[in-house]
Structures are given as C-alpha cells and as structure tokens.
Amino acid sequence: MILTAALAACFAAAPAVAADNPDAARLSQRLTALDADSTLNTFAAYERLQARQAVSTLDQAAKRDRPGALYVAERRVAIAESAARTQAMQRQVDQLDRERAELLVEASQRDAARARAENERLRLQAQMQAEEAERLRQQSEADAVAMQDVESALKGVAGAQTARLNAARDRQAKLAREEAELVTGGKLPTARRDSRGEVFALDKGSFGSGKATLGSGAQTTVKTVAAYAQASSSPGVRVDVTAADAKLAQRRAEAVRDALVAGGWPQGQVQVNGKAGKADRTELVVQSK
Template sequence: MTVRALVACFLLALALPQVRAADVPGGVAALQQRLVALDADPLAAGVAPLERLQARQAVETLAAARARQREGALQVAQWRVETAEIATRTELARRELDRLERERAELLLEASRREAARARQEAERLRIQAQIQAEEAARLREAAEAESMARQEAESVLEGVSAREAARLRAARQRAEELKRQEEELLRSLEAGDTPEPR
C-alpha cells in the first residue's frame, strides 16, 4: 500500500466517529460548527472549495427542511460535511506528502552533490598521486640511464686501458723473446769461438 493510500485511510478513520454527530437535536448547529472549524484552519484556506460549498448548501437545506424531509436532509448534510472534511484533510495530507517528497528529493540531490564533490576530490588526489609517482619513476629512469651511461663509459675506459696494457705486454714479451734469442745466439757463437757481428 502506498503512502498516499495510508494517509487517506487514516484520515477516513478519523472522520468516521463524526458520522453520527448530527443525529442529536441541534444537528444543524453541530454541522455548522464543523464547517466553521474547517474555515478557521489557516492551513485549509482555499482547500476543497467545491466540497465545502456543497456541504454549506446541504446544511442550509437541512435547516430549511420540514419535519418529514429532515431525516433525508440530515443524512445528505452529514455526508456533505464529512466529504468536505475528508477532502480537506486528504488535500492537506497530499500537500504535506508533496512537501516531504520535495524535501527528500532536495536532500538526495544535496547528498548526490556532496558525493560527486567527494568523488572529484578523490579523483584529484589520485591524479596528483599518479603524477608524483610518474615523476618519481621518470627521475629513477633518468638516474638509471645516467648510471648505465657512466658504467658504459667506465667500461670503455677500462677496455682502452686493457688494450694498451695488453699491447705493452705483447711488446715486452716480444722484446724478451728477442733478447733471449740474441743471448742464445751469443752463447752459441762463444761456444763455437766465433765473434758475432754487432747488430
């Protein structure tokens, strides 16, 4: 059951005890008092104008009715007054329900706006964090590249030094081998009694 239906049932239940209010003598006055109470309510101003008009006309008809017409006129007047009361309360309840629905919609909209603002803030925070991480990664990448270049340069230097040292070592070995060969030739010449020609 919807909220509107519940409100209507509640108002109808409130109105039912008044059905027999005009059964006692002076029913016209009782019904008029109920209409006056409706008119005196500032919240009900301008609400259910047709139902109120019909209720006033029915009460006026009851006041002018002859004795044998009074019972039927009384019943009609009661129905008209009750209809005016129910229509008024139903309309007031509908307006209150509309107000509550608008307030709820506004609250939901405000909550949605706040959630969107929080989402934007979180997205901005994540963007900044990602930017910082990207900058840090770029810095580390540049540092790694610089280190790699420095290592390659050092290796190149070491390779150059090693190549020179290897050349010197080969030259020294060749010189040593040449000196050894000359020494052996000299020894053979001495053993043979020959004097070798100076080189």
C-alpha cells in the same frame, strides 16, 4: 483567488443554526472545528462550502424532509473533512517530494564534487608518475652514457695494460731465449702459442726412422728449451709426441724428458704424452705462469 475570497465571504456570512435542530448544530460544530484547525482550514474550501450549504439546508428543512437533508449534510461534512485531510496530506507529500528532490540534488552535487576531486587527484597522480618515469628514464640514459664512458675508459686502460704486459712478456721471452741460446750454444726453434702454452716443435729428423734416440742436434735443442724454461720461470714442461706406434711415441717422449733433465730441468716438472698418429710430431710445451 476570486473563488477563495468568495468562499471565505460565504463562511463569514454563514447563518446561525436553529437550536431545535441538534443534527444541524452537531454538523455545524464539526465544520467550525475544521475551520479552526490551522493545519486543515486552508484546504478543501469548495467542499467545506458545499457542506455549509447542506447544513443550512438541513437547518431550514421541514421535518418530513430532514432525513434526506441530514444524509446529504453528513455526507458533505464528511467529504469536506476527508478532502481537507487528503489535501493536507498531499501537500505534505509534495513537500516531502520537494525536500527529497532537493536532497537528491545536493547528494548528486556532492557526488559530482567528490568525483571531480577524485578525478583531479588521479590526474595529478598520473602526471606525477609520468614525470617520475620520465625522470628515471633520463637518469637511466645518463647512467648508461656514464657507464659506457667508464667501460670505454676501462677498456682503454685494460688495453694499454695488456699491451704493456704483452710487450713486457715479449721482452722477457726474448731475453730468456737469448740467455738460453748463450748458455747452451744451441738455437731455439720458432715457437707458437696455443691453449697449452708456448710450443716448440722438433724437426722430423730429430729421431731416426723407427728409433727412439735423439740425434745430437736435437739433444742440444731440447737442452736449450730446458734452459729457456728455467730463464722464463716456467712452472712446467710438457712433451707431446705422435708416432705411427704408440709405444714408439711413448719412448720418444721419455727420451725427450731425459734430455730435458740432462739440461738441468727438474724431472718432476715434466709431463710426457705419447700416442699413435698418422704423422710423426714431437712438441715441447713450455707452460706459462
């Protein structure tokens, strides 16, 4: 500040240029114009001081010294003008740099704010998704428990219904058995159930060795089976016979069929199947509805 004040005092006290030195007057006018330029007069104070001193030296120089003094004065004035413009431009550049830095800071702050907002949005979204997933998991567990309860209840109901159905079927079979035995005076052999239906096996002595004729007791048993099939409303009776010879097995199966028909069972609802096998076996299968 002291240097600036001193330079300002020097400018204010600058001597008038002699009228007989047009070069000094021209250069002095350039310095005056530089001082009057509000965009430049605050810059290059030292260079302008040197230029005024050089112009003053030119104005006071003897004629023989004027060429050298003119060269120095012109260079000093040109340097002052160039320095003022350079410093003004530098200030503008500095101002632009500051503005750019401020803009970058503002942009960075906006980007940071947007990033924080986006992070918060994503956090809230993830939180909502996690809460929804937990709600769905709990709902799924509750639904699974409810479904298990329903299935247990259905199984209980189905089990009870099955038990009642089996009991009713057993009672019906017992009544049908009793009715068949009363009607024919015979007795049904012990039955078993498999995938074919209710199976009654005739005694091995139902046929003579190598014969295809039923004994009287076996005929009564077959008629009792026919009566039982009618009483239980069976859709059909199947005769499966195994013997050492396939032809013999087939004749025995047909003999059983004839006995069933004689007992009142429709011939069209009897299937016969005779085949060769190691052991003699005669089975009547009363099919279930």
